[in-house]
Amino acid sequence: MIEFKGVKKEYPGGNVALDDFNLRIDRGEFVFVLGHSGAGKSTFLKLILHEEMATEGKIVVNGYDFTRIKNRQIPYMRRSLGVVFQDFRLIPTMTAYENVAFAMRVTNVPERRIRSRVPYVLNLVGLQDRARSYPAEMSGGEQQRIALARALVHSPPIIIADEPTGNIDPELSVEIMELLCAISKVGTTVVVVTHEQELAAQFHQRTVYIDKGRVVSDSCPVPSRPTFLAHGTGEASR
Amino acid sequence: MIEFKGVKKEYPGGNVALDDFNLRIDRGEFVFVLGHSGAGKSTFLKLILHEEMATEGKIVVNGYDFTRIKNRQIPYMRRSLGVVFQDFRLIPTMTAYENVAFAMRVTNVPERRIRSRVPYVLNLVGLQDRARSYPAEMSGGEQQRIALARALVHSPPIIIADEPTGNIDPELSVEIMELLCAISKVGTTVVVVTHEQELAAQFHQRTVYIDKGRVVSDSCPVPSRPTFLAHGTGEASR
Amino acid sequence: MSISGFRYLTKQGLSNIARNKLMSFASIGVLTACLVITGVAALMSLNVGKFVDYLGAQNKVIVYLKLDADDATIESAKQAIGGVPNILSSTYVSKEDALNETKSWISGYDNGAYANVLDGYEGDNNPLYASFRVTVDDLSKIKDTVAELAKLPGVDFVDAPSDLAGTLVSLKRAVNIGGWGLVAVLAAVSLVVIHNTIRITVFARRKEINIMKFVGATNGFIRLPFLVEGTAIGLISAALAFGVVSGAYIGVLEAVSRAGTGWLSSLYFTIVDYNSVWSLLLGVFLVSGALIGGVGSAASIRRHLKV
Amino acid sequence: MSISGFRYLTKQGLSNIARNKLMSFASIGVLTACLVITGVAALMSLNVGKFVDYLGAQNKVIVYLKLDADDATIESAKQAIGGVPNILSSTYVSKEDALNETKSWISGYDNGAYANVLDGYEGDNNPLYASFRVTVDDLSKIKDTVAELAKLPGVDFVDAPSDLAGTLVSLKRAVNIGGWGLVAVLAAVSLVVIHNTIRITVFARRKEINIMKFVGATNGFIRLPFLVEGTAIGLISAALAFGVVSGAYIGVLEAVSRAGTGWLSSLYFTIVDYNSVWSLLLGVFLVSGALIGGVGSAASIRRHLKV
Ligand SMILES: Nc1ncnc2c1ncn2[C@@H]1O[C@H](COP(=O)(O)OP(=O)(O)OP(=O)(O)O)[C@@H](O)[C@H]1O
Ligand SMILES: Nc1ncnc2c1ncn2[C@@H]1O[C@H](COP(=O)(O)OP(=O)(O)OP(=O)(O)O)[C@@H](O)[C@H]1O
Numbered sequence A, B: 001m002i003e004f005k006g007v008k009k010e011y012p013g014g015n016v017a018l019d020d021f022n023l024r025i026d027r028g029e030f031v032f033v034l035g036h037s038g039a040g041k042s043t044f045l046k047l048i049l050h051e052e053m054a055t056e057g058k059i060v061v062n063g064y065d066f067t068r069i070k071n072r073q074i075p076y077m078r079r080s081l082g083v084v085f086q087d088f089r090l091i092p093t094m095t096a097y098e099n100v101a102f103a104m105r106v107t108n109v110p111e112r113r114i115r116s117r118v119p120y121v122l123n124l125v126g127l128q129d130r131a132r133s134y135p136a137e138m139s140g141g142e143q144q145r146i147a148l149a150r151a152l153v154h155s156p157p158i159i160i161a162d163e164p165t166g167n168i169d170p171e172l173s174v175e176i177m178e179l180l181c182a183i184s185k186v187g188t189t190v191v192v193v194t195h196e197q198e199l200a201a202q203f204h205q206r207t208v209y210i211d212k213g214r215v216v217s218d219s220c221p222v223p224s225r226p227t228f229l230a231h232g233t234g235e236a237s238r
Numbered sequence C, D: 001m002s003i004s005g006f007r008y009l010t011k012q013g014l015s016n017i018a019r020n021k022l023m024s025f026a027s028i029g030v031l032t033a034c035l036v037i038t039g040v041a042a043l044m045s046l047n048v049g050k051f052v053d054y055l056g057a058q059n060k061v062i063v064y065l066k067l068d069a070d071d072a073t074i075e076s077a078k079q080a081i082g083g084v085p086n087i088l089s090s091t092y093v094s095k096e097d098a099l100n101e102t103k104s105w106i107s108g109y110d111n112g113a114y115a116n117v118l119d120g121y122e123g124d125n126n127p128l129y130a131s132f133r134v135t136v137d138d139l140s141k142i143k144d145t146v147a148e149l150a151k152l153p154g155v156d157f158v159d160a161p162s163d164l165a166g167t168l169v170s171l172k173r174a175v176n177i178g179g180w181g182l183v184a185v186l187a188a189v190s191l192v193v194i195h196n197t198i199r200i201t202v203f204a205r206r207k208e209i210n211i212m213k214f215v216g217a218t219n220g221f222i223r224l225p226f227l228v229e230g231t232a233i234g235l236i237s238a239a240l241a242f243g244v245v246s247g248a249y250i251g252v253l254e255a256v257s258r259a260g261t262g263w264l265s266s267l268y269f270t271i272v273d274y275n276s277v278w279s280l281l282l283g284v285f286l287v288s289g290a291l292i293g294g295v296g297s298a299a300s301i302r303r304h305l306k307v
């Protein structure tokens, strides 16, 4: 699903954000990516998204080999990703509803389906009442959850979340993580970048540590079935 | 220093973010403000900053009574505040150095003083190497720390931080909190909005809970001298 | 793209106009201003051209008939002149007419000091030629026309105001080049202005465009609302500019027609009629407004689509 | 504000131009275009005005002296005419000159048919008047001038081309009103365009302005760099526009001077000389560029300062 082989990313200024970066994430996996501020976590995501291009190495996302991808294929590659950006990236001139619906519109989903799916997803992140609000009229946590709703709405095979709980209180954070876990159980690949180690620790999933642009540790999940799952799935299908 | 009396804030759309909000924060206090997403925490800060105006009630900040403050006094009131915004609000066309220096320039600090003070503060947040970077060239956590440096640089009597560790890993978060604690010990009022209850709990300081726009709990700090302080002061004066 | 998607994007583009009020206003202002300038320049150019034509028409070519021309010769000459191309009208001036004209003209000089100089030249003594006063259509071809006229039966010689004709031809050419040159320059300047305005407008919204790309929108999907928005702004501007230019032009026409006496009122008949230009003006405005607005903004987002 | 603060803000404003390359380019493009338009319109207006003046100067007022005027009377009349205001030049035409002129003129008519009509009127028989041909300065005051000339000693009567004068006066008035009206309209349109461009430019940077306010910057502190930036952009545009207009004007002057023969080359002497306008043009460009750019952008940020 996602494969990085010997990837190096050097920014124009000379900053090397990733160096000999190797990682393989398979279909249906749930992976936490941890690391200090400036370790290269967001750069990793930006490379997956083809927002930045690798200086060296090979990246394959959902079958698209980035050394060979054509410009006109990029939108289709991106549609296979649901991304929660660290800075949200909501369109300021669209309401919450429109921001979420937009991710479906680009794939030509019929209007009828959009009208039933968007409220459902807004409900999932607890923002059914804020559908008509513009991003500037929402709190930080609300914006973050809209960004999450947008990432989920078109049921992409891969969901990538950069600090999805950075602006959200602990209870809600756990709820959201449970939601993501539940989604991964039905075959969606989920990559969560977070600095909240304790939150990650609660979920006993594969955890990748990045430091200075390299993968320094890649621990496998605890084999036992985690306790939260019964509750988690309940949340997701509510 | 900061006084809210019966404050109500209703946003144009009809959202009531604060209702009968009462709080008094004295000089030199260190206060955590906790609350769910959308509770009204950022609104509280926006009111202090005169970014939004109260619908009802009385607000006094640093001696400026907002019911009577004149437009041309507002910049001077704001200079007595050092604010870390939830969305950072760095000026995209300025380097990290310039963004930080800017808070001193507006108060006509001599260039010589700026040249010695800015690197010192950048060092304090661990970003001495990134002085020449533009915000878009920095990671989320780095931007957040630049915002913190800007809030500290002109030694304002009040420092207000909205989720200052939302994008920062746990160790660094503790360091930054310790830094803020140390600053409050020398007479600066510090208000920290955060959703990381556990982080706040480590510091045994006054904690205000906001829920649905009201103060629902206001717990006093544990009287005993906290253990982190020796270490914390050391960090701050490094 | 599906029809509902197309409908959605079109609606999106139109509602963007209302959403980006400040920028829509500003863009419409700029585009309208530029169209007005170009339109006014074009109308001025048209009118000056027509005025020069009018001056040209005032100048007659005189076809002198042989002194012994009888009525039959005159008639056949008249027919022949009618067959020559590039001729607008011709008037016959008999020997008697010519003498009377000359007399009245001479008696006007120096308070009638020479009023009687021509007494006794009437009738068969009349030394003057009968002639046709001919106005030509296209002054630039006057040489050929004169040559043809000179060859006609019964014609003695042809007197053409060749110097004046040359002057008028070059004046008209200068006015044409100058006038339409001005229109071209103003149109080019307007294009520069509009292009830059659209670039800034799009620049102000680059973040929005960027985000759409990251959500997986194709370039076409992002471009269409901009195309619709730009086209609508172009059409609105065209309508406004048409209103302004038409209003001003009708105002000038009225002012001139009311000017009453003198030189100004004589201008009235040389002014290009509003009825004969409005449809062209409106058409050109609408087409160029739509093209500039739509294509301009769709093209301007290109650099922001490269992510 | 301290001097170092002022220096900093000025530097800031200037470096913003480099930083906001796209917007600076676009603004300079728009401002230059508008200045060029207005400048070209002003030069055209000046030239048409001067051309009309030239036409006016071609028309002479003829002051006829009494038939029996002797040399002394002629001399004193000459002096007296020199003392009349609003007169550009006067040329003496003696009785003999007048007769010769008339003769050559009449002999040119109808192939010299009347060439000998005036034989025998020479010397003391000469019925023509000696005269002064006078050109007036300001045609609109020609009536007063003629009246004054008529009262001079030795003057019999004054022949003024009053109709033509009237026409030229109204033509000149029309050209003046039309020309400067055009300049005013183009200047106004340019202002609209520039104002809107600046508004969009500032709008694109509203976030930056906003943040500065929240850090405690006074309005003046935020405005100054915009003022400097706008002024610099204005001055750059003024310099560019001056270059373009000057280049074009000099080009036209050369083309006309090389036109060789005919009507066009005769225009050369009526064209306003480049040396007499460049300093005014440059001055007006620089001042208006700086004002529009500086004041315009400083004023445009007002709405964004209200936080
Ligand atoms: N400009 C606005 N217009 C309308 N409603 C607003 C606006 N800003 C905030 N709100 C609403 O007011 C409420 C309080 O918002 P606020 O930003 O103060 O929350 P918060 O406590 O900071 O939340 P978070 O932890 O998610 O940042 C929320 O419901 C939010 O949607
Ligand atoms: N556009 C850029 N130009 C130059 N350097 C950059 C750019 N973007 C990121 N960097 C640098 O690359 C390094 C990695 O950045 P990245 O955003 O990947 O960090 P991160 O792990 O996401 O950190 P955080 O947890 O603070 O968000 C940092 O040192 C950052 O300053």
Ligand SMILES: [Mg+2]
Pocket: A041, A042, A043, A086, A162, B139, B140, B141
């Ligand atoms: Mg990051």
Ligand SMILES: [Mg+2]
Pocket: A139, A140, A141, B041, B042, B043, B086, B162
């Ligand atoms: Mg908030």
